[in-house]
Amino acid sequence: MSFPWPEPGTPLSQIPTPMPVIDEARMERNIASAQAYFTDCGKDFRPHVKTHKIPALALQQLAAGAVGINCQKITEAEIFADAGIEDILITYNILGPARLARLRALNDSISGLRVTTDNEATIDGLAATFDAARPLQVLVECDTGGKRCGVQTPQAAAALAARIAAAPGLQFMGLLTYPAVGGAAVVESFLSATMDLLAQQGIPCPVRSNGGSPDLFKAHEVPSATEHRSGTYIYNDRAMLRAGHCGPDDLAMHVLATVVSRPAPGRAVLDSGSKALTSDLLGFADFGRIEGHEDARITSLSEEHGVVEFGDADFPQVGEQVRIVPNHTCVVTNLFDRVVFHRDGKVTRVLDVAARGTVW
Amino acid sequence: MSFPWPEPGTPLSQIPTPMPVIDEARMERNIASAQAYFTDCGKDFRPHVKTHKIPALALQQLAAGAVGINCQKITEAEIFADAGIEDILITYNILGPARLARLRALNDSISGLRVTTDNEATIDGLAATFDAARPLQVLVECDTGGKRCGVQTPQAAAALAARIAAAPGLQFMGLLTYPAVGGAAVVESFLSATMDLLAQQGIPCPVRSNGGSPDLFKAHEVPSATEHRSGTYIYNDRAMLRAGHCGPDDLAMHVLATVVSRPAPGRAVLDSGSKALTSDLLGFADFGRIEGHEDARITSLSEEHGVVEFGDADFPQVGEQVRIVPNHTCVVTNLFDRVVFHRDGKVTRVLDVAARGTVW
Numbered sequence: 001m002s003f004p005w006p007e008p009g010t011p012l013s014q015i016p017t018p019m020p021v022i023d024e025a026r027m028e029r030n031i032a033s034a035q036a037y038f039t040d041c042g043k044d045f046r047p048h049v050k051t052h053k054i055p056a057l058a059l060q061q062l063a064a065g066a067v068g069i070n071c072q073k074i075t076e077a078e079i080f081a082d083a084g085i086e087d088i089l090i091t092y093n094i095l096g097p098a099r100l101a102r103l104r105a106l107n108d109s110i111s112g113l114r115v116t117t118d119n120e121a122t123i124d125g126l127a128a129t130f131d132a133a134r135p136l137q138v139l140v141e142c143d144t145g146g147k148r149c150g151v152q153t154p155q156a157a158a159a160l161a162a163r164i165a166a167a168p169g170l171q172f173m174g175l176l177t178y179p180a181v182g183g184a185a186v187v188e189s190f191l192s193a194t195m196d197l198l199a200q201q202g203i204p205c206p207v208r209s210n211g212g213s214p215d216l217f218k219a220h221e222v223p224s225a226t227e228h229r230s231g232t233y234i235y236n237d238r239a240m241l242r243a244g245h246c247g248p249d250d251l252a253m254h255v256l257a258t259v260v261s262r263p264a265p266g267r268a269v270l271d272s273g274s275k276a277l278t279s280d281l282l283g284f285a286d287f288g289r290i291e292g293h294e295d296a297r298i299t300s301l302s303e304e305h306g307v308v309e310f311g312d313a314d315f316p317q318v319g320e321q322v323r324i325v326p327n328h329t330c331v332v333t334n335l336f337d338r339v340v341f342h343r344d345g346k347v348t349r350v351l352d353v354a355a356r357g358t359v360w
Numbered sequence: 361m362s363f364p365w366p367e368p369g370t371p372l373s374q375i376p377t378p379m380p381v382i383d384e385a386r387m388e389r390n391i392a393s394a395q396a397y398f399t400d401c402g403k404d405f406r407p408h409v410k411t412h413k414i415p416a417l418a419l420q421q422l423a424a425g426a427v428g429i430n431c432q433k434i435t436e437a438e439i440f441a442d443a444g445i446e447d448i449l450i451t452y453n454i455l456g457p458a459r460l461a462r463l464r465a466l467n468d469s470i471s472g473l474r475v476t477t478d479n480e481a482t483i484d485g486l487a488a489t490f491d492a493a494r495p496l497q498v499l500v501e502c503d504t505g506g507k508r509c510g511v512q513t514p515q516a517a518a519a520l521a522a523r524i525a526a527a528p529g530l531q532f533m534g535l536l537t538y539p540a541v542g543g544a545a546v547v548e549s550f551l552s553a554t555m556d557l558l559a560q561q562g563i564p565c566p567v568r569s570n571g572g573s574p575d576l577f578k579a580h581e582v583p584s585a586t587e588h589r590s591g592t593y594i595y596n597d598r599a600m601l602r603a604g605h606c607g608p609d610d611l612a613m614h615v616l617a618t619v620v621s622r623p624a625p626g627r628a629v630l631d632s633g634s635k636a637l638t639s640d641l642l643g644f645a646d647f648g649r650i651e652g653h654e655d656a657r658i659t660s661l662s663e664e665h666g667v668v669e670f671g672d673a674d675f676p677q678v679g680e681q682v683r684i685v686p687n688h689t690c691v692v693t694n695l696f697d698r699v700v701f702h703r704d705g706k707v708t709r710v711l712d713v714a715a716r717g718t719v720w
Contacts, residue, residue: 003435003458003720016458016720050663072664075363092664093620095679098363098376118621121678148665149621149629260453261478261509269509275694276719279639303410303690304432304452305508318481319455330663334635334695337717357697359636360363360376 006340010347013321015340017258018276020332024343026252027234028060034216034233035064041220046070046089046209048231051330053355054339055083057234068112070211070229074102075358077113087112089209091141091176091229093122093149099360100129107136114207116141116176118149123163123170130169138164139176139207142194144187146178154190158197165203174207174226179214184221191224214243237329238289239282254291254323255332257306259316268315270298270306272324277301278331288324298324366700370707373681375700377618378636380692384703386612387594388420394576394593395424401580406430406449406569408591411690413715414699415443417594428472430571430589434462435718437473447472449569451501451536451589453482453509459720460489467496474567476501476536478509483523483530490529498524499536499567502554504547506538514550518557525563534567534586539574544581551584574603597689598649599642614651614683615692617666619676628675630658630666632684637661638691648684658684 006015015021038045044067049058058069058080068087071077077088087110094103094115107113107130114137117123123138130136140160143150151157157175164172175194177187191208198205210222211229219228232239235253236246257272277287279301287298287306296310308315316322326332333339334356341348366375375381398405404427409418418429418440428447431437437448447470454463454475467473467490474497477483483498490496500520503510511517517535524532535554537547551568558565570582571589579588592599595613596606617632637647639661647658647666656670668675676682686692693699694716701708 003462016456018719093678095618095620096376102363118623119678122620125679143623147624147627148660148662148667149623152624258455260455260482263478263503263509264507264512267507274638274640274691275717278634279641279691280634281639300508302508303694307508318453318479319485331634331639334663335717336719357635357695359378359696 005338005350006347008347008349012256012340012342012345012347015256015347017256017321018272019256020336020339021254021256022235022339022341023252024341024348026250030234030236030246030250030252031061031064034230035066037217038219038228039065043219043225044227046227046229047234048211048229049076049080049355051231051234051333053333053353054351055080055085055354056351058085059083061234067227070231073358073360074099074106075360076355077106078102079355079358081106081110086110089114089116089139089229091116093117093119095122095125100125103136104129108134113137114139114173117160117164118151120160120163123160123167127167127170132168135169135171137171137173139174139209140164140172142175142177142190144177144190145182148178150177154193154197157194158201161198161203161205162201172203172205174205174209176209177211179212184215184218187222188224191222195224213240214245216245232329235329238284238325238327241325251325253326253329253332255288255326257322257324259318259320259322260305262318266309266311268308268310270308270322271304272306273304274301275303275335276332277306277324277326278328278335280328280331282327284327288326291323291325293322365698365710366707368707368709372616372702372705372707375616375707377616377681378632379616380696380699381614381616382595382699382701383612384701384708386610390594390596390606390610390612391421391424394590395426397577398579398588399425403579403585404587406587406589407594408571408589409436409440409715411591411594411693413693413713414711415440415445415714416711418445419443421594427587430591433718433720434459434466435720436715437466438462439715439718441466441470446470449474449476449499449589451476453477453479455482455485460485463496464489468494473497474499474533477520477524478511480520480523483520483527487527487530492528495529495531497531497533499534499569500524500532502535502537502550504537504550505542508538510537514553514557517554518561521558521563521565522561532563532565534565534569536569537571539572544575544578547582548584551582555584573600574605576605592689595689598644598685598687601685611685613686613689613692615648615686617682617684619678619680619682620665622678626670628668628670630668630682631664632666633664634661635663635695636692637666637684637686638688638695640688640691642687644687648686651683651685653682
């Protein structure tokens, strides 16, 4: 037995909490402004669907002009392919016979599947799985300062590109990177140096994919990049606000919560703990910003409770709602099976977070 | 389309990662040893199901001798009630007409429902919902140093108890508290002082419920407590190991992960990020312990990747598995729709995490 979900028109004040709520108008504006920027600077835009995990929203992003989508798991990509999306980039080293078999089936079912790699073992697995009748498009991931995945030098990138280009079942498509800690110049330098090496070898490199939300509106500072990937821009969050990517009126996701206890002076407890907000701090000292009570601090979380310390006399009483700007939207999305959308505070629709919990 | 789940007998080395895997023998031993302790010291034991969220495991805990279970959400309690469990304590201030209606229905359907409260607004909502024909059992939550929910003084506890006792539809059952930062003496002092006040008013207080896993085996140090609640003890985790509650051989949950990149010397990337391990640090400096590579550190997580820094020459290569002891089991459980169980490294069963994501 599950709670009845709110009907369209229901005021947000009447929905059970905790619950992420998405402002349709702000989300539409975020989609439109990012797309307008990329159209203007002549780059393809490829939203990362991890932020929402909802096919209907990916279709809105594509309708606005996005070239395709970005996923990180095969099972995630399958859900979006089932919704009719043909252009999907999986930015992951895909390994092992079970995943490779699924990847081959997915490549047979859509027209524009791409994956990334940063190592020979992954390339060899892909090369053994695909053949020239239906080749797989592959990009080489480059580490331009993020210190996660990615080859460390243009020489290493070019060597992997050659290995891909030599495999009959694989088609080398280009290069991919993720936020440059050192800024646009580092990315540009890595990409252009690798392109030079590839040109010397006669290996075409049509795609150069850059990424990240905080610097989204600086994507033009990397002229060699042909496309940009970004997830968080659709909802935005406290970290994007701090980074200067957006303003307070661009925050499309809030987590609605209810005060369930006021146990001591200056302390309140919300029904939103790490099961609603996650423990992601992203450099903040507390777990979210409470709208209208910016001096209040969510100082600790247990799974079902968030403890707030506040100084203002008008902090809400037991039973009253607060609206929280989460530190990080993407991880909040992954906690909820469904999410509520609204326009001007009235529910518009409730959507399944269809790709929540996709681990493979 | 979902991945096929492993059949019984499958070696863990062959299952797709990331995946929490539970050692049946260790779990059985954890259940048995905690229960033996509480039986020996004459206290009721009430496991908190948040750690596993699986009815079949709650039934194992009850079969071992547990008096009932502990939940924190109505929707969570309903799932366990549907599995035939009659004695359920919901340790939460339940507020609002939708939840109160559901709580009344649940109280009609099982014989032993109890809730907690720490404020008058919650009591008044409960009092208006229940009647003498089918009263609801209510405990008062006391803050003995945890600084979450709970009244601050024995006098405040006694005042709420009197308010509950005066409501025709409510039955005051006793007191509840959660870990004493100040140790057992603080809990004992708060409970006994409140019991004295209640005795003076002629209000019976049959239940005194204490809680927490780290100090589980010290529960006898609180003589006034009649029962103890604990969740994590069934799986254990890195935090329980640090607290001295368990040894390495009592760790029943591991997160299996695969190395997907070795991008630079001394750096590896796992397929386990915050969607598998969560960002819960619980005071640790990194996001989990890798078995057999205790000097390696999981230094950062993105959603789908965990970055490891290591110094040992034999750290696994791309495509090889590692076993991670998570910092905090309960939050890992909440991320996965299903969990794999094993005995001696061979799969025994795959169970739905039925109460995952219950938010209301």
